[in-house]
Amino acid sequence: MNESWIRLRALLRKEFMQLLRDPRMRFFVILPPLIQLVIFGYAAALDVRHAEVGVVDLAQSPLSRELLAAVTATNHFTLHYFDDMREARTAVDRSKIRAVMQFPADFEQHPALQLIADGSDSNSAQIIVGELSQLIRQAMQRRSGRIPPIQVEDRAWFNPNLDDRAYFVPGIMANVVLIATLILTAISVVREREIGTLERLLVTPVGRLEFLLGKLIPVGCVGLFDVMLISIVAIAWFGVPFRGDLFALFFASLLFLGSSLGLGLLVSSYASTQQQAVLTAFFIVMPIVILSGFAFPIRNMPESVQLLTWFDPLRYYLVIVRDLFLKGGGITSYPFEYIMMALLGIGALLLSMLRIR
Amino acid sequence: MRIQQIRAMARKEWWHLFRDPRSLALMLLMPSMLLFLFGYAIRLDVVEAPIGVLQESHDSLANDLLARIEASHAFHVVAHFNNRRQLKQAIQDGTVWAALVIPHSYAADLIQGKAKLQLILDGVDANSARLVRNYLLGLINDYAMTLNGAQPPIQLEDRTWYNESKESRYAIMPGVIAIVMAVIGALMTSLTVAREMELGNLVMLRTTPLTRGEFLVGKLTPYLVIGTLDLLAAVAAAVYIFDVPLRGPFLGLALVSVLFLLVVSMQGALISLIAGNQLLASQMALISTFLPAFLLSGFIFAIQNMPAVLQYLTLIVPARYFVTLSKAIFLKGTTPFLLWGELTALCVMTVLLAAVLFARSKKLGLLK
Numbered sequence: 158m159n160e161s162w163i164r165l166r167a168l169l170r171k172e173f174m175q176l177l178r179d180p181r182m183r184f185f186v187i188l189p190p191l192i193q194l195v196i197f198g199y200a201a202a203l204d205v206r207h208a209e210v211g212v213v214d215l216a217q218s219p220l221s222r223e224l225l226a227a228v229t230a231t232n233h234f235t236l237h238y239f240d241d242m243r244e245a246r247t248a249v250d251r252s253k254i255r256a257v258m259q260f261p262a263d264f265e266q267h268p269a270l271q272l273i274a275d276g277s278d279s280n281s282a283q284i285i286v287g288e289l290s291q292l293i294r295q296a297m298q299r300r301s302g303r304i305p306p307i308q309v310e311d312r313a314w315f316n317p318n319l320d321d322r323a324y325f326v327p328g329i330m331a332n333v334v335l336i337a338t339l340i341l342t343a344i345s346v347v348r349e350r351e352i353g354t355l356e357r358l359l360v361t362p363v364g365r366l367e368f369l370l371g372k373l374i375p376v377g378c379v380g381l382f383d384v385m386l387i388s389i390v391a392i393a394w395f396g397v398p399f400r401g402d403l404f405a406l407f408f409a410s411l412l413f414l415g416s417s418l419g420l421g422l423l424v425s426s427y428a429s430t431q432q433q434a435v436l437t438a439f440f441i442v443m444p445i446v447i448l449s450g451f452a453f454p455i456r457n458m459p460e461s462v463q464l465l466t467w468f469d470p471l472r473y474y475l476v477i478v479r480d481l482f483l484k485g486g487g488i489t490s491y492p493f494e495y496i497m498m499a500l501l502g503i504g505a506l507l508l509s510m511l512r513i514r
Numbered sequence: 515m516r517i518q519q520i521r522a523m524a525r526k527e528w529w530h531l532f533r534d535p536r537s538l539a540l541m542l543l544m545p546s547m548l549l550f551l552f553g554y555a556i557r558l559d560v561v562e563a564p565i566g567v568l569q570e571s572h573d574s575l576a577n578d579l580l581a582r583i584e585a586s587h588a589f590h591v592v593a594h595f596n597n598r599r600q601l602k603q604a605i606q607d608g609t610v611w612a613a614l615v616i617p618h619s620y621a622a623d624l625i626q627g628k629a630k631l632q633l634i635l636d637g638v639d640a641n642s643a644r645l646v647r648n649y650l651l652g653l654i655n656d657y658a659m660t661l662n663g664a665q666p667p668i669q670l671e672d673r674t675w676y677n678e679s680k681e682s683r684y685a686i687m688p689g690v691i692a693i694v695m696a697v698i699g700a701l702m703t704s705l706t707v708a709r710e711m712e713l714g715n716l717v718m719l720r721t722t723p724l725t726r727g728e729f730l731v732g733k734l735t736p737y738l739v740i741g742t743l744d745l746l747a748a749v750a751a752a753v754y755i756f757d758v759p760l761r762g763p764f765l766g767l768a769l770v771s772v773l774f775l776l777v778v779s780m781q782g783a784l785i786s787l788i789a790g791n792q793l794l795a796s797q798m799a800l801i802s803t804f805l806p807a808f809l810l811s812g813f814i815f816a817i818q819n820m821p822a823v824l825q826y827l828t829l830i831v832p833a834r835y836f837v838t839l840s841k842a843i844f845l846k847g848t849t850p851f852l853l854w855g856e857l858t859a860l861c862v863m864t865v866l867l868a869a870v871l872f873a874r875s876k877k878l879g880l881l882k
Contacts, residue, residue, distance in 0.1 A: 179794070189801050196827070200809045200820050207818045249675060250848050252838050255816075269669040276676040277685050277845040278816075286672060287648040294655060307579075307629045307658040311647055314605055316637030324640050336800055344793045352712075432705045435796040436540040439701060443804075444551055452814060453556045454642055456564065462554050476608075483638050484606065 164363055168371030176345070176375050190333045190383045191390060194326065198395050201325035201452075208285045210234045211245045211254040216264035224270075227296040228258075228289065249275050256285045268297070315483045323397050327478040328451040330387040334410075335417050335445065335471055338380040340438045342421025345372055346513075347434040369510065373418050380414045381407075391482075401481030405488040409477045412498040416470035419505025426512035445471050470501045515727055523724060523732020527706070531736060538740075541702055545694045545744040546751050552690040553683055553756050563646050566593035566610035568601050571620040579616065582657050588649045605636050612636065612646045624661075676845040687758045688844040689813040689837045691748045692774070696807035696833040697800075698744060699775050702737045703782030704799035707878075708792045716878060726880040730871060734779050741775040752844075761847030770843070770850050773860045774836040778803070780867040781832070787874045807833035835859045 177183050210228075214221050228234055237254055239245040245257045255278050259271040272289055274282035298305060316323050349355040358368060388406065391397045420441060428434035447453065448462070449471035455463060466472050473494035480486055488495075531538050565583075569576060584591050593610055595601045604610045615632035623629040633650060635643040676684075710716045719729065749767065752758045760767070782799055789795035809815055810824070811833035817825055828834050835856040842848045850857050 179791075189797075193801065193805055196824060197805060197809050199824050200815055205819075208816075209818060246675075250842065250846050251853060252842060267669075269671060271671045271673060273673045273675055277688070277841040284644065284648070287645075287652070290672070291648060291651065294652075305655055305658040307624065307631060307654055307661075309631045309633050309651055309654055311633040311635060311651070313635040313637030313640075313643055313647075316640055316643075319635075319637055319640040319644050321640045324638055332805075336804075337797070340796060340800065341793075344796065348793065430534065430537070430709075431792040431796070432709065433534065433537050433540075435701065435705060435792070436537055436544070439697070439800065440540055440544055440547075443548055443697075447551055447555050454639060457561065458555050479638055 160362075161364070161367060164361075165367050165370055168363060168367060169374055172345070172371050172375045176341075176379070186337075186379050186382065187386070190337070190387055193333055194329055194387050194390055195394070197329045198322055198326050198391070201321060201329070205233050205285050205288050208234050208256070209237060209254045210285065210289070211237050211239055211248055211257040213239050213242055213245050213257065213259045215241075215262040216260040218260075218265040220268065221260040221264050223300070224293055224296055228292055231292065233288065234285075249273075255282050256289065258289065322395055323483055324479065325452075326391045326395055326397050327482045328449075328475055330384065330391065331413070331449075331471055331474050331478055332446055332451060333387065334380050334383050334414070336442055337383060338376050338414060338417045339421040339424070339442060340435065341376045341379065342372065342418050343424040343428065343434040343438045344431055345376065346422065346425035347428050347431050351430050365510070365513065369422065369513070373422070376421070377411075377414050377418060380417070381410060384410045397482055399482050400485030401490075402487035405486070405490075406478070406481050408488055409474060409481070409495065409498070412495060412502060413470060413474040415502030416498055416505055419502050419509060420470075422509035422513065423505050426509050445469050448472065449475050451475060467497075468501065470498050473498045515725075515731065519724055519728040520732040520735070523729055524735045527733055527736045531740075541698065541740050542743060542747075545691075545698055545748045548694045549687070549690055549748050549751050550755075552694075553687060553752075556682070556686050556690075561587060562590040563588060563612070563642065564592040564610050565589050565646070565650075566595055566601060566604050566613040567591055568595040568598070568613060568615045570618045571616055573621045575621045575624055576616045579654070579657065583614070583650070583653065586649075586653060588653075589646075601634070605634060608636060608638075610636070611639070611642055612650070614650070683756055684758050684845060685841070687752045687756055688840040689811070691745070691752060692811065692833050692836040692840050693804075693807045693813055694748065695741065695745055695771070695775065696778050696811075696836070697803045699737070699741050699778035700782035700785065700799050700803040701796070702740065703734060703779045704785045704789075704795045705792050706733055706737070707783055707786035708789055708795040711878075712791045720879050724880060726875040726878055727872065729878065729880055730783065730875055734783060737779050737782075738772075738775055741779060742772060745771045745775065758844060760844055762843035763849055766850045767840070767843045770836065770839045770857070770860070773857075773864060774832060777832045777860060777863045777867060780864070780871050784867065784871050784874065787871070787877070803833075806831045810834065811837045813837050829859075832860065832863055 177186070212225060214225070225236065229236060237248065239248065242257075242259065245254070248254045249257065252275075255275045257273040259273065261267075261269065261271075264270070270293065272286045274286045276282065313319050349358065384406070388399070392399050421438065424434055424437045424441060428437055448455070448458075448466045448469045450466070451471070455466050455472065458466070477491050477494050480490065567580060569580065580591070583589055593604055595604065595613070601613045601615070605613060613634045615634070617630065617632070620629050620631075631654065633647065635647055637643050710719065749760070753760050781803070785798045785802065786795045789798055807813070810817075810828045810831045812828070813833070817828050817834070820828070839850055839853055839856050842853055843850065
């Protein structure tokens, strides 16, 4: 046991040195996760701001101008005026504007307004049109002095301003950690095989378990370090609240890293060159990301695809991390998710240990 | 540049590819697989969103309102709560996305024209919450305005150009092709030069009369061919399996696609040169292609929404131009030349990358 410990220590030293020897690699562990978080923290927003909207005002009446003023006043829309629909259509074709409002010539007599969304724009055009119609309805109601008999008071829990960032930032953290650790694990094992140093390790008294632990522990440390780093930046820079239990975050990350390292090992057991390893790893990472509910709600997927998401460790990690950040709660809040992650992690690790001899 | 040398280099690369059928199969199958995954998994609109209702008043007016909501395809009432505690729990667990409270006094208030409803949203998924809120507010508002048989003060007619059925798949597919090719194209080439450097084959190549220009062209050609096959498969799958209309000229799409492939494969080769080993190269390729293509290309997240600095950053993401072009050619039926700005940008990128690549390849130590 004692000797085994000494061997493991030696291996760990070698692995840490190998991983962090190259200054570019050191840089790689720290800077890219941060850069990604900052860039994507700002980029990932689905709400409407500065939306480019075309206006074809054939009426040029006080009413149409009043409505347009109400739209401009929100500062959410930038209006572009066109003389006729043909011009507006060309602008849509060239993707300069994403929606068009058309006021017919007899708008003053028959207030009917056409709102056109660019259907090639998956999400934002719909939101733009939704928001525009809301605005115009309210403006018209104010004008006519008729208050609708039902008022709805809406309130969003956990995220009162409906800030997309609070939803996406924890997701970006999980993605960055997954991509980095899965591929690092896969490649670091295959590299020994491709370069031929695995042969040399085989003649040493190092056992299989020691070898694998020596590979997994450094990458696991890198993963945990990235989780910590990104969480700190998410909280300090982006002001994402953290309402949950820090220990729960640590524990969930540990379980998640178990699955991601296990999958990395599994990939390495199938690959004989680094190229194969990277391609296979990517082949696995993409579905994991898409099916996790990171950007696309799982509920919206067809039933059969929803079944597939059961095998996605990222899915469980995302649920836990998002709720730890936004809703609060501790280690007991999501027993099912913890168990599923543990099962997937143990499954992947066992399977790959059986395959690597 | 001598054709013979390039052919020899390309042949070597082909051998390498054919000797490793698994990698080749992955390169050829991955784009279609990803397309299927995206095609089936992605939906951003609200269909059958699970909502809950706390109905404190059970008279006919409240039932009428509820029936109106249940009739809409956007919502699916999955829970009827008996008290606030249940409602709170359901939102906390995420079993409902939103909860509507119809208070005791609803009917009495409605007759006086001042009924109040309460809508509680799970704000964690801000986008879904926003969509649910907008749909529901619009629905209730329309219902309320017509209650007394009155005409609403304005008629709003919603139309969606190029996608009348609002099928989100149509809008997503052309973008997905761009994302998938951005990643595959760069990933394939990012490893090839680094491999030669790492395994020491470069030393052998230095003893040959091969120049660095010939080396690069020969290296990239096979991957361009594979990439083109990938693209054809992806377009065919989008058109024939997912029924996405290809309204523009196929040749235009092909031209733009090949240009785009050229850009991303040179991007991969450049990464390879800078990294020098496959571990770093693969990580750099993934980081610099997948997430930027996914998030900074305008595929899902609108570029106009981003802070100014980021908007400038998107200018160097090649996928940005290809996403716009591909969407326009597929759905709007335009020719690439109408979007000359995007087309020029891709051309400029090609030339710039070729120049940088050639300059950086000096460190390979090949001739010239």
